[in-house]
Amino acid sequence: MRLDIHTHSRYSDGLNTPKEMVNHAKAIGLDGISITDHNEIRGSLKAMEFNSENFTVIPGIEVSSADGHILALGVTEIIEKGMSAEETIEKIHALGGIAIAVHPYDILRHGVGDLLYKLKFDAIEVYNGRTLSNRKNPERVADELKIPKTGGSDAHSLDELGVVSIIVEDDPIESILKGDIEIIVNSNKLRILLNYLRRKMTGFI
Numbered sequence: 001m002r003l004d005i006h007t008h009s010r011y012s013d014g015l016n017t018p019k020e021m022v023n024h025a026k027a028i029g030l031d032g033i034s035i036t037d038h039n040e041i042r043g044s045l046k047a048m049e050f051n052s053e054n055f056t057v058i059p060g061i062e063v064s065s066a067d068g069h070i071l072a073l074g075v076t077e078i079i080e081k082g083m084s085a086e087e088t089i090e091k092i093h094a095l096g097g098i099a100i101a102v103h104p105y106d107i108l109r110h111g112v113g114d115l116l117y118k119l120k121f122d123a124i125e126v127y128n129g130r131t132l133s134n135r136k137n138p139e140r141v142a143d144e145l146k147i148p149k150t151g152g153s154d155a156h157s158l159d160e161l162g163v164v165s166i167i168v169e170d171d172p173i174e175s176i177l178k179g180d181i182e183i184i185v186n187s188n189k190l191r192i193l194l195n196y197l198r199r200k201m202t203g204f205i
Contacts, residue, residue, distance in 0.1 A: 030161070030165065039062070045076065071100040099120075105136045
């Protein structure tokens, strides 16, 4: 299965509805998706209506902890923003989810950075579709800490969906925890990133 596990819908700051995102994901050959809106679960729950034998929808949310953004996969409840990263991870685990440090060293966005060395993250997002440059190589950090690696598009529009995806042979969450995934980076990532920057400069997103 090929999935994009880091995306955003209209329920936070994305451009599209969950239905539009699921339909487009299918059209471009994805086998699954997780809508992980910022501090909002409604888009993810709406997307779950389209979960089927042929298309996997993983519930999730991107939490703005006091120390950086953390992706929670496998949760169906709101997780309070503004808690410490440690408290956020504990809450994610209490809800049966996994905690992924997303864009941890992005020079422009709030990642957890070197808290990776102190806290029990389940995985590190080493490839992010919207990351321009990192202060430190997250893949090297993941290797050093022996933490599973993952990746996601961080899509906020349909054209960004699938720009970074993962391939798994079994249950996606279990595969991430085992490090049994392949990360795929679309060869059009640069063009799609430039389109995103153009929209951002013109105020569309």
